[in-house]
Amino acid sequence: MPGGLPGPVWDPAGYLRFAGERGRPFVELVARIAAESPATVVDLGCGEGALTASLAQRWPGARITGVDSSDTMLAAAAAHAVPGQVEFVAGDVREWQPSGPVDVLVTNAVLQWVPGHEELLARWAGRLAPGGWLAVQVPGNFDFPTHRILGELCRSPRWAARLADVPRGTGAVLEPSGYYDVLTGAGLTTDAWETTYLHVLTGTDPVVDWVRSTQLRPVLAQLGKDDGAAFTAAYAAAVREAYPPRPDGTTLLPFRRIFAVGSRPY
Numbered sequence: 311m312p313g314g315l316p317g318p319v320w321d322p323a324g325y326l327r328f329a330g331e332r333g334r335p336f337v338e339l340v341a342r343i344a345a346e347s348p349a350t351v352v353d354l355g356c357g358e359g360a361l362t363a364s365l366a367q368r369w370p371g372a373r374i375t376g377v378d379s380s381d382t383m384l385a386a387a388a389a390h391a392v393p394g395q396v397e398f399v400a401g402d403v404r405e406w407q408p409s410g411p412v413d414v415l416v417t418n419a420v421l422q423w424v425p426g427h428e429e430l431l432a433r434w435a436g437r438l439a440p441g442g443w444l445a446v447q448v449p450g451n452f453d454f455p456t457h458r459i460l461g462e463l464c465r466s467p468r469w470a471a472r473l474a475d476v477p478r479g480t481g482a483v484l485e486p487s488g489y490y491d492v493l494t495g496a497g498l499t500t501d502a503w504e505t506t507y508l509h510v511l512t513g514t515d516p517v518v519d520w521v522r523s524t525q526l527r528p529v530l531a532q533l534g535k536d537d538g539a540a541f542t543a544a545y546a547a548a549v550r551e552a553y554p555p556r557p558d559g560t561t562l563l564p565f566r567r568i569f570a571v572g573s574r575p576y
């Protein structure tokens with residue numbers, strides 16, 4: 311069960327509904343990579359591939375490989391493949407081994423699903439070519455109401471027996487200083503930071519829709535249709551109180567993200 315999740319959990323279409331909001335951290339992460347003409351670029355946990363493929367515009371001479379363990383995400387990613395330039399392969403990031411030194415390694419919004427990923431980061435740093443770059447972004451919002459409410463509901467008497475132990479991608483992520491220490495400890499010159507985006511969402515229960523394409527999916531996968539609907543209704547009611555719709559019809563969703571970019575000296 312790569313990534314601690316069953317394969318069908320990921321729904322590319324649901325994930326893409328917020329493509330603009332979800333893409334921005336990737337763009338801001340990659341903007342901090344100063345590689346000029348890398349030959350080998352790898353995107354670990356590439357998802358549905360559009361962001362991976364966008365790297366070909368930045369580095370047209372690079373061979374770009376996206377790696378993911380989800381069949382549904384890889385099926386969507388196939389549409390972004392470019393022969394000889396952008397390819398997508400099935401694999402678990404925990405076991406991934408490059409065939410040679412890597413010039414740029416990106417992993418965006420993935421490692422929250424991979425407990426103990428500090429060791430992976432150190433290992434990947436060791437596979438960078440001289441002058442190579444490693445860039446990581448993870449959500450840092452696991453104590454925000456979206457996740458707190460979901461956790462409380464899963465552990466509540468009605469649902470605990472079936473849901474208390476479902477992995478929800480809320481594995482421990484480090485603070486920016488933690489990633490700074492891991493990457494500098496692995497010999498990289500490192501820049502780490504955090505940003506809280508204020509996403510302006512529209513529609514009915516947009517925060518629930520946001521979570522539905524990530525943390526809510528493994529939960530609903532455990533429940534049948536009726537129980538899933540009952541659970542979602544209870545979650546939506548609590549989320550609506552925490553993120554009330556505003557008079558203009560928008561709903562504001564603060565979303566903290568943690569970034570670290572390191573480069574191996576020549």
Ligand SMILES: C[S@@+](CC[C@H](N)C(=O)[O-])C[C@H]1O[C@@H](n2cnc3c(N)ncnc32)[C@H](O)[C@@H]1O
Binds near residue numbers: 336
């Ligand atoms: C939130 S999505 C992010 C996708 C993409 N990086 C992006 O920024 O849009 C997380 C992705 O990580 C993948 N993933 C999670 N654990 C994984 C693992 N152990 N090995 C490979 N892929 C994994 C999932 O299949 C999913 O496509």
